């Protein structure tokens with residue numbers, strides 16, 4: 105088991121990465137509780153597969169667990185999902201001193217975390233992420249949110265968990281497609297700031313995707329180390345944390361166009377978005393086209409799309425993509441913000457990207473003008 109500290113002073117917490125952490129959950133959560141009861145927020149898929157294990161682990165430490173099991177899928181991360189969850193928490197009579205356990209992927213973690221941020225003006229929560237994407241990205245760093253019809257994650261709060269338990273065993277039952285989608289976020293860390301890790305992924309990507317224990321553990325640990333370090337330095341994304349959005353401006357536009365559903369998973373959108381960001385960087389002579397090609401090769405080797413043409417819904421109308429990008433919460437005064445790259449492992453925040461340059465680039469990539 106590896107433990108990584110997210111160094112946020114009085115709000116610092118550990119991200120524990122290893123095997124059998126669900127079995128240890130009661131023992132690890134008990135010291136955080138004022139009374140021995142928690143609400144466990146999950147979805148029907150995760151709860152069906154792993155709920156009994158978590159309930160038994162909590163009961164083993166004398167913790168009364170009240171499951172709140174929601175439908176799976178992005179539509180749960182909505183005002184309606186939040187209303188349902190809040191009502192259930194109120195029905196249970198959870199108090200300020202109580203705690204919520206988020207047991208699921210990014211949707212459950214973001215929704216339960218946001219509910220924890222606002223329930224009775226804020227209660228504690230623990231993340232037990234069950235997907236690779238949630239383990240390496242969304243469960244760490246305290247970003248919580250719901251989506252609206254106008255875009256993803258537009259209503260939310262920074263609310264840090266008290267503990268994250270990333271149990272690698274949970275990934276054994278993860279669908280290959282979800283594994284590949286989460287792996288896009290792993291590649292992101294190499295691309296944004298660690299060339300040696302990028303090279304390691306070039307050599308070991310297949311082993312990670314094949315869930316070979318040592319490779320998987322290294323990939324999750326290195327990703328979380330990088331995220332913890334960035335979050336500790338810039339919790340509320342005033343500067344460097346924005347690097348974690350590499351590929352996300354393109355990705356969010358594509359997700360908005362494909363309806364945040366099964367056609368294009370968030371991680372798949374990020375994979376394509378990163379390839380686009382690197383090619384856009386090369387088109388602007390910021391990085392070499394060899395670097396863009398090398399990034400694309402690693403993304404494609406994971407079975408992820410790297411071009412607009414491969415994405416269901418192609419050809420996308422360029423004006424609609426630009427409109428989604430302008431709606432993105434990273435856009436300031438109508439200027440588009442992108443994370444671009446000077447080299448592999450060398451990303452930077454570009455705040456005032458000219459929409460006309462993005463438009464021509466997207467048309468050259470196959471978007472409809």
Ligand code: GLY
Nearest residue numbers: 241245247345348
């Ligand atoms: N997923 C991006 C961040 O946590 O900042």
